[in-house]
Amino acid sequence: PAPAPQERWGPRHPPPGWGGGGITPTPRVGDGGHGEGGGCAAVLGSRPCSPQPPFALAGRKLPGKAGIDEVMAAAVLTSLSTSPLVLGHPPAPPAPDPGGEPWLEAPAMSSSCSSSSNTSGDWSWDPPSDRSTPSTPSPPLSSHVPGAFLPAPPPDEGPDEPDGTHFVFGEPIPRKRKNSTKVMFKCLWKSCGKVLSSSSGMQKHIRTVHLGRKADLEQSDGEEDFYYTELDVDVDSLTDGLSSLTPVSPTSSVPPAFPGTEAPALLSPELPLASPLSPPARPPVPPPPVAMTPAVPRAWHPWVAPPHPTPTPHPRDVSVTPPSRSPSRRKPRGEAKKCRKVYGMENREMWCTACRWKKACQRFLD
């Protein structure tokens, strides 16, 4: 009995820990480190992005005789290459200036990089990953949910483009756009792990493949939601043909909590069911026989796996909070419903003994 609880706690602790800042950022920081060069280099090939952006060319021409046309062309191209970005994700690069050296870097990796590889735009800001300093616990640069928690900067891209500075002629400073990540949806069903790009697609997948429902049947009870999770996949890495890495380090955002998720986590849920006492009322098998409460059946299946990002895996945001749990000796109280809740006071005889004695439940372990 004793070992059980302890063992349970062991593994559970780490998560909060890393959540704080250990693992999550690591991958990004690492990438970020090289990022600047690496990212660009990868895409642009030999031409380093930082030194001299294409504009340099334009600049040179200017003084020279002339290619007004060329200059114009350059300008146009530039604006073209940049504008869509700006329009596309206005709230994108909001508070990246933690250090306050934005300008220093900005010009360096200006448009040339940004236009061809959004990576740079995104990464370049990571270095200051020392972001820890700025009080704002802002995670690795919200890559998805764009304006989600961009603190102050109001929606109107005003703050971003406050002054014309960005537009100093052929130098439309490309705001580092963050949307280099794409949201993917990963099936959490046992040993499936299928990844689709649309939630609807994923729902359909789950509905048909796992739940055995009709695909076309558009109506869904939303149960599918519980069997898949969102992933933020770095598009760049994908396009770089590194898609293979997706599962491992889909850069950042992917809930670090997932590493183990795959199989192991899926096993646990089954345990409690083994209870010999199992009353007739509580059929252990997944397919919810008695759909009394939707919540219960789900708890038996894949869904249980990612216990940390409880409701909806938006790990990044969530993970930031946990660290500061009052140093109470108490456990944080598990997710699982315990005998009391499951069977109710009236069926107390159905509880596990521990519950009856007001001890830690043994049947529904966390």
Added chain:
DNA sequence: AGTGCCGGGGA
């Protein structure tokens, strides 16, 4: 207010 369960008893 309802839960989960630690810490303490009494039998």
Added chain:
DNA sequence: TCCCCGGCACT
């Protein structure tokens, strides 16, 4: 031990 339960931490 087994069985309860006061009472506190959490939600």
